Amino acid sequence: MNAVSALAARSWANLRNEVLVLPSRIAVLVWALALLLLPLVWGDAYVMRVITMAAIFAIFAASWDLLAGYSGQVSFGHAIFFGVGAYTSALLSKHFDLSPWLTMPIGAAAAVLCGMLVGLLCLRMRGSYLSLATMSFPLILLGLLFALPELSGGELGISGVRRAVVSPVSNYYLAVVVMLASVFGIWKIGDSKFGLILHAIREDEVACRASGINTPRYKVLAFLLSASFAGIAGALFAHFMRLAGPSTLELALSFQVVIWCVFGGMATVYGPVLAVFILYPLTDFLGGFDLFRDVRLLVFAVIVLLVLLFMPRGLGPWLRDRAERVCPRCKSRNVFTRKQCRLCEAELR
């Protein structure tokens, strides 16, 4: 009993001293809680579906951020991992009648394999070459899938994939919980020593190598990790939509994820997630109005451009910079209303 209360006291102290002191952390907490509680107050099937999709794409966007934002390997063909995850789990579910709880991890594993392959192929390339070469991978795979229609279902894809859970609300919870766990995981990775090394590689690869870091290994690892999360997203997508089709490999999806991340703010993890949760429901919602139906993609593109021009680091960091101030001495963050740093008491200007 004592242990329990001590734990409770410690978590509360943690919560009060670490989370509730910063607006950004409060926002993340409120957002996560709101997502978990939403179905209890507003169980509308359409809302459930849109947020489920947003959650799936949020995993996908965050996974790209891990690769491109942190390690600077700006992949333009990230859809390949999404597609491999989706197709693998759909095929296994269809042909071997495996349980979705098995096919989804296997789908992610397949994506990891694919990530390793792509990572190894891309080791020697950098910058725009890497971007453009990666762009071609999903398109080549798409060509292969069309060449094997018995296996892949060609342009129809694999339909009638079994759902992991049936009702809209349980699907919602599945996607949201996996999303929260994945995004938290990606954030943790980004925050770790590993993430630091990725940052360093992005900033100056030569210096990294000179400091004795095995950069190729880290670059391939970045591909692997990123691919695994993208694969999870793809597998979730296939089982939720009950379909894995060519649209999971199309150029549009690869571009879409880049747009989300840059819009939200690269190398932040929270930025891309924020972007997906704003842009995806927004564009879908606009489609419901006669007035906006035809212009919603246009509105989307214009918003992206404006954000790019006026918040070059993305929406997430921009908002955060408004709400918080960095202490000039100890570099820790403070809420913007404070006059003194909460840790070192230096004056904030």
Next chain:
Amino acid sequence: MKRGSLKLLGGLLALAFASACAAQNIKIAILGPMAFLQGENHWAGAEMARDEINKAGGIQVGGAKRQVELVKIDTNEILSVPDATNAIERAITRDKADVLIGGFRSEAVLAMQEVAMDNKKLFLGVGAAHSKLGVNVKENFERYKYWFRVAPTKDTDLARTVFAVLNTISEQMRRDLGKPEPKVAIVAEKAVWVEALLKAAQDTLPKMKMSVVGVWQPSATANDVTAELSAIKRAGADIVFTIVSGPMGIVLGRQMGELQLPAVAFGINVEAQKDGFWAATASKGNYVSTLDTYSEIEITPKTVPFVKAFKERFKRAPAYTAASYDAIMLYKDTVEKAGTIESDKLVPVIEKAAHTGTASVLTFDANHDPVFGPGKVTGIAVQWQNGEKVPFWPNNWNGVTYKGVRPIILPKL
């Protein structure tokens, strides 16, 4: 006390809602890619049906007449499949549509079918040809029974029509051009709906005394087929058998005309069914022929008046997705017969229906696909002749000749 009054309020609201429903409009969701021609025709056909029904007072449901209200749902399916499923979910749960009509791209319709069946909503397909949609019904009837395909006929029946027309063309070639065994080059886009047709063609054509000189499979969106055409010319083909739904159909027609390939193109060429084909080929698509749905010929007594009224109103000819008109009329008949709009009670009535539509006489088989055959659904074949889309088939096929058909012209090049 508080909880009690809440309950009371809820009850009252429910009652008010129920009574409002009785006099409420019947909501029909029209699903289609509204920025594209298919969606425009979905919508146009539906508008014609709505105005006609509402002018006559509405649909008789039990004791009351109810007006029809259309809900325009842009599925954006040509660009995005997830968009399509979100759109249909919105139509069902937000707009509270009573019935769903439309769909076009098979990949998207398969995904939309799932959402509709999850919600046990009647979904009348107008646009997607893939047989899988119907096979679903047979394999899992209880789940998929709410799906019916109104148009077009499923892909395997399309094949039967195509071969019947090919037979007519090759006979004419033997007679007029003195070619005992016409050579056929098959140009099929790389797609799954093509596979069955392609295989059947390779097996069937030799039996029909035609020789297949090769199969070319460009991508559906290829914007250049000159390489393919040079090869086809070298193979000496007399007939170019097309199985194409994408814009490649335009490119093919135009480049055949430009290079004056001495062959006639026939098959399925969705782009050539459209009014805009002649302009899109810059007047080069002469002699291109294809299967089609609508023309000013007497398929049923309703066809000519419908096509004329459509042209009058929209200043263009209807494309096959305008059969949303037939879908709504079929729905009206069914509801009036069943006296309810509950999907479960409508399904058995539609299964037994024999509805004379504008494009065909609709009856349904066990897959909920329209039954193919003379006097039921046949389709027609048309040829572009100097800017005009001329119907040339069925002309004395199993005793069927639609009034208004004219002969096909074989290019003498």
Next chain:
Amino acid sequence: MFQDILVTGLVNGGIYALLAVGFSLIFGVARIVNIAHTAFYMLSAYAFYFLLVKVGMNFAVASLLAVVLVVAVSMLCYKLVIEPVREHHAAVLIATIALGLIFQESLLIGFGGHYIGIPGAIDGFAAIAGVRVSYQRLIILVVAAVALSGTWLLLHHSRFGLAIRAAANDLEIANLMGMNVKRIAMFTVGVSVGLAAIAGVVVAPVYVVDPLMWQTPLVIMLAIVVLGGLGSIQGSLVGAFIISYVEAITVFAVPSGAYLKGAVALSIMVAVLLWKPEGLFGVVFEEER
């Protein structure tokens, strides 16, 4: 069959070269990966269609005006959208993707999703070595040759060309030497998009014009410039012909695999990159630090 491959590859290579060289030019000078490059090509095709068919101008005026209009639009876009974010490599990519999407959607709203056919300047065809080639395609070949040699002359025999090459060689040093790098970049955008616009005007009559027409050549064009080496003009030229011949050979060797021509072209590009990561004629940039 041999002469078929030879002629088809040559004609298509001309079209690809026109697109790829322009793309390469602006990358070389300003390191801008302009995803909207083919969107400008599409814009010019639509402008040409509008002026020729809807307004009823004659061929020469319509094509000239279309090219001028699109070049003006591109320079405006550069000034407003690209230049402010030029420092960020990824931001430029997104900005140009967004531009492409904006053009696509605007055209979709303005003209609808219909496929549009544009009449060619001259009807008919010529037989070259027994292979029929329409006159419009020969015009493309001639225009491509003229435009590309014009670009070459401009680059190598004018002060402006010298400035472009200097900037391409080392933007910062050029800046330090007192050159107005911003203006050079903007004019290079004009020249680069001008080539795409010329392609749009001459190619539009042989292809189908629709709001998604920029996506297919985009991928092929990127494959070509990467294959040839980003920023290298001669690399783009060679790459264009390699890819067009690879496509032609695919179609003739495996007719039922014609749809694979795009995938095969991309695979060739990846193979080349594995062998030479900087492309065939690419300059090995010093590690940018």
